[in-house]
Amino acid sequence: MNRYNREIAKIKDACYSKQWQLDTVIGIKPYIDNHYQDDLNLDLFSRIKFVSKYHLLRLYKRYYGLTPKQYLIDKRVEMSKVYIRDGMSITEACNEVGFESLGSFSALFKRKTGFTPTEFQKSNFREVE
């Protein structure tokens, strides 16, 4: 066994020994990936995983480094970029990824990408030209 594989075994014992905690959080990410358009919230995740939402929130943040809501926002912004690149209007892309307010979508998009949706749309249009 090389040094790296020995280190992996050590980290598994030290950081990932509580399998029940891992079982609680694993599966939420693919659920978000497949249902990002829906009205997802912590109450729903806690019902799916049969744990309190505060417990779930703490565990998720501990093992993934961000909250389920933060991951959901990242996923929605990422998918909206795909839809805008594919030619969808900004309003359509906003609705398609599950945002109800165009204002909050635009603000989040700007914060996450550094561009407003309109700037992003124009820059991609120029690239196509």
Added chain:
Amino acid sequence: MKIKLLSIPVNDQNQALSFYTEKLQFVKKLDIPVGGDNRWLTVVSNEEQDGPELLLEPAPKEFRPTRDYQKALFEAGIPYTQFDVDDVQKEFERLTGLGVEFTTHPTVMGTVKIAVFNDTCGNLIQMVEIL
């Protein structure tokens, strides 16, 4: 400031280009002569062709400390860098079928699954799937 380029030291650029395009299915982006038989040779992910470029850099051939560092990491089994995949097990089976050698077989580490393979250019590469 933007992250546009990341580099990986390779012993042989021709061999590296073959491995990264034929086995890993990356796409060649830039290939510019830079003196001698060295090239500014970059590849991008087939799934994200507007994403960061990976420079296949001939540094170990030209610069002893890079060669020593690369060799030390390789001998310890430590990956030089890592790439994301959707399904580690599936990619492990695909690459194994193409003759790629793995030093760490698919292993679950908490909320990720990892595996490490030899890129035949002096480096170990880790692939990771977030569970």
